[in-house]
Each structure stands twice: as C-alpha cells, then as structure tokens.
Amino acid sequence: MLRIGRSPPVSRLRTIGALFLFFLASPALAAEAPEVFGIPVDFVLFAMTLLGVGLFHHHVLKVALAGLVAISLYKIAFTGFKTGDGFGGFASHMAHEWSLLVNLFLLLVGFALLARHFEDSGVPEVLPRLLPANWLGPFALLLIIWTLSGFLDNIAAALIGATVAASVFRRKLHPGYLAAIVAAANAGGAGSVLGDTTTTMMWIAGISPFEVIRGYLAAAVALVVFGIPAALQQHRHQPVVRDFQAAHHIDYARVAIVAFILLAAITTNVTVNLNFPASAESYPFLGAAVWIALLLAAPLRKPEWSLLPEAVKGSIFLLSLVACASMMPVERLPVASWQTALGLGFVSSVFDNIPLTALALKQGGYDWGVLAFAVGYGGSMLWFGSSAGVAVASIFSEAKSVGKWLLHGWHIPLGYLAGFFVLLLSLGWNPQVG
Numbered sequence: 001m002l003r004i005g006r007s008p009p010v011s012r013l014r015t016i017g018a019l020f021l022f023f024l025a026s027p028a029l030a031a032e033a034p035e036v037f038g039i040p041v042d043f044v045l046f047a048m049t050l051l052g053v054g055l056f057h058h059h060v061l062k063v064a065l066a067g068l069v070a071i072s073l074y075k076i077a078f079t080g081f082k083t084g085d086g087f088g089g090f091a092s093h094m095a096h097e098w099s100l101l102v103n104l105f106l107l108l109v110g111f112a113l114l115a116r117h118f119e120d121s122g123v124p125e126v127l128p129r130l131l132p133a134n135w136l137g138p139f140a141l142l143l144i145i146w147t148l149s150g151f152l153d154n155i156a157a158a159l160i161g162a163t164v165a166a167s168v169f170r171r172k173l174h175p176g177y178l179a180a181i182v183a184a185a186n187a188g189g190a191g192s193v194l195g196d197t198t199t200t201m202m203w204i205a206g207i208s209p210f211e212v213i214r215g216y217l218a219a220a221v222a223l224v225v226f227g228i229p230a231a232l233q234q235h236r237h238q239p240v241v242r243d244f245q246a247a248h249h250i251d252y253a254r255v256a257i258v259a260f261i262l263l264a265a266i267t268t269n270v271t272v273n274l275n276f277p278a279s280a281e282s283y284p285f286l287g288a289a290v291w292i293a294l295l296l297a298a299p300l301r302k303p304e305w306s307l308l309p310e311a312v313k314g315s316i317f318l319l320s321l322v323a324c325a326s327m328m329p330v331e332r333l334p335v336a337s338w339q340t341a342l343g344l345g346f347v348s349s350v351f352d353n354i355p356l357t358a359l360a361l362k363q364g365g366y367d368w369g370v371l372a373f374a375v376g377y378g379g380s381m382l383w384f385g386s387s388a389g390v391a392v393a394s395i396f397s398e399a400k401s402v403g404k405w406l407l408h409g410w411h412i413p414l415g416y417l418a419g420f421f422v423l424l425l426s427l428g429w430n431p432q433v434g
C-alpha cells in the first residue's frame with residue numbers, strides 16, 4: 001500500500017483542505033442552520049470526515065463510520081431532517097434513501113464477484129496479444145474501458161478494466177494509471193443514459209438522450225487529455241507484458257456467465273426506465289438483477305465467495321459517505337449557468353453527485369449534456385469521489401491515498417477542464433427546461 005507518510009506535507013494538507021472547504025462552504029448550497037465562521041456545522045462535520053478519509057487512508061472505514069455517526073447524532077439532536085425531527089425524522093430519511101444505498105451495495109459486491117469471474121476466464125491473459133506493445137497499449141485499454149462504460153454501469157466497466165490491467169501489467173500499476181482507469185469509466189458513461197446513475201436520472205425525468213449525448217464530446221476530449229499522460233506513466237512504470245509462448249486456456253463458461261450478468265443488468269436498466277420510470281427509485285432493481293443472475297449461474301461456475309468480506313467493507317465505506325452526503329442541508333443550488341455546472345463537477349469529487357443531479361433537475365435551466373459530463377466525470381478527481389473509484393480501490397489498496405491520487409493523477413482535473421471548455425466553446429451553453 002502506498003503511504004502518504006507519517007507527517008503529510010503542509011502543502012498537501014492545504015490542497016486537500018482547500019478542495020473540500022472552498023466548495024462546501026458556499027452559502028448558496030445550504031439552508032439556514034447553526035454555523036461556524038459562516039459554514040453550517042453539517043458541512044464542517046462532513047468536511048472533517050472527508051479530510052480524515054484523505055489523511056488516514058489505512059483506516060478509511062472507521063473514519064467514514066465515525067463521521068456518519070457524528071453527523072447523524074448532530075442532525076437528530078439539533079437540526080432535524082427534511083422528513084422530520086429527532087429519531088423519527090432520521091428513520092424517515094433513511095427509509096427514503098434505502099433503495100439507493102441497497103442498490104449501490106448490491107452492485108459493488110456483485111460486480112466484484114463478476115470481475116473475478118472475468119479474471120478467471122483467461123481472457124485477460126490473452127488480451128496482451130491484441131494490445132500494442134508501446135504506450136498505445138495502456139491507452140487502448142483506457143479506450144476499451146471508456147467504450148464499455150457507455151452501455152455498462154461504470155462500476156462494472158472500471159472493475160473489468162482493472163482486472164484486465166492487473167493481468168496485462170502483472171499488477172504493477174502506476175497510481176496515475178489507476179486514477180485514469182476510474183476516469184475512463186466515469187467519462188465513458190457521461191454521455192449515455194445507460195452509462196451512469198445521474199444520466200439515467202435525467203432520462204427518467206424526461207430529458208431526451210439526444211440532449212445528454214452532447215456530453216460525449218467533452219468525455220472524448222478528456223480521454224485524450226488524461227489518457228495519453230496516464231498511458232505514458234504506465235508504460236514507463238510497467239509496459240504491456242506480451243508472453244506469446246505461454247499457453248492460455250479460455251474458460252468459455254465463465255465468459256458466458258460474465259455476458260449473462262451484464263446482459264441482465266442492461267436489460268433490467270432499460271426495461272425499468274422505459275416501462276416503470278415511477279418505480280425506478282423505489283426498489284434496487286439493478287442490484288437485484290445482478291445478484292439473481294449471479295446465483296442462477298452459480299451451479300455452472302461457483303463465484304469466489306472469499307472476496308465477500310473485503311468487497312463488503314469497501315461497499316460499507318462508500319455507503320457511509322453517500323449517507324453522510326444525503327443528510328447535508330443542500331436545499332438549493334446557485335442560479336443555473338455554465339459556471340455553476342463547472343463548479344458542480346469539482347463538488348462531485350467530494351459530494352454525492354446523485355442528490356446534486358436531483359436538485360439540478362428540480363431547478364431546471366441547465367444544459368444537460370454539460371451537466372452530465374460535469375457531475376459524471378468530476379468524481380474521478382478523488383478516489384472516493386465515485387463508486388467506480390471505490391470499486392477499483394477495493395482491488396488495488398494502493399489507490400487509497402489522496403496524496404498519490406492528486407500528485408500522479410494531475411491529468412484528471414486537466415482533462416475535466418479541457419473537456420468542459422471544448423464542449424462549451426464548440427456547442428455552446430444550451431439550457432433546457434427539465
């Protein structure tokens with residue numbers, strides 16, 4: 001595991017602190033609540049939790065759970081919830097959030113088992129024969145992940161990509177390339193209503209897929225901007241291992257299982273959102289479909305159940321942060337504009353992009369392609385900023401370092417800015433009522 005060090009440099013602390021507090025302190029994001037130096041106490045507690053996750057990456061689960069308990073008790077005792085005050089308000093709030101939390105849990109754990117099926121299929125060992133031997137090899141893998149994420153959930157695309165990378169590079173992955181795998185998965189789903197929860201939410205709300213698809217221009221630019229430096233980092237660190245002499249056996253039964261699970265997820269996603277949009281947020285359809293497919297396929301090839309403890313721990317960590325974010329007093333956003341959309345991309349690296357998207361849909365007046373890219377890709381700037389990042393970090397524990405992620409993944413925010421402004425300058429800001 002990569003370490004930040006016993007005494008993190010002051011500059012790193014300032015970088016992390018500024019990133020968290022600058023956006024979280026915006027008065028436009030909060031309703032009236034007790035404040036400390038003009039910042040609502042809710043946000044102070046959340047910022048402390050995120051800062052603790054960034055600095056104590058060996059104990060992220062404990063920090064996240066402690067933050068969840070602290071925020072919950074504070075809300076129960078002092079401010080209450082949108083759904084009411086005290087323990088009753090807390091219970092009502094969690095009842096409203098249960099579907100999202102359970103769905104994320106089922107997806108994270110289920111896709112971890114799916115990724116092992118894919119790894120054991122032998123396909124990742126054959127792929128080096130198909131990838132270029134130079135730096136274009138790692139770039140081509142990022143392009144594959146980016147493409148897969150357009151019709152798969154970004155968690156699945158990231159885990160499959162990370163599984164392939166583990167084989168292709170003999171598990172010697174540069175921290176900047178790990179960040180790029182997450183960014184490719186998040187960017188690839190930014191222009192597709194099937195590729196990300198936030199874009200699916202837009203679809204459910206009546207936004208045309210043709211409005212969202214504009215985000216692909218920004219996503220493509222971002223891929224080039226972060227993908228080339230990341231590929232060069234990985235090629236210098238560990239080139240593609242091309243062992244043409246080794247005999248590779250492909251387990252086609254496992255390949256079929258992977259395809260079956262992914263097909264079940266895609267079919268469920270499309271069916272529910274087209275035919276039962278009103279029920280889409282009330283039940284964890286997607287997560288349930290993945291697990292039903294996993295269990296149906298178990299007699300053919302047994303899943304690697306030994307992965308469950310670590311997968312569950314990683315999932316609980318993410319769900320703790322999502323639950324914390326859901327309790328923040330975010331009642332309104334600044335006036336809809338491209339500047340607001342740009343800022344929301346940075347906010348989404350530390351704040352769950354699902355409630356941000358819900359607020360934007362309620363407010364209206366956004367260019368949905370621009371917003372889809374901003375909130376979809378923005379979470380890539382920190383490892384815990386997206387479910388794809390947490391999923392990859394569950395496989396590669398060395399990714400759980402904010403310092404390393406920011407230092408070596410410098411090209412991720414650069415790709416965000418480049419993609420955002422290319423989209424804005426070429427297609428303009430075209431707000432729609434959604």
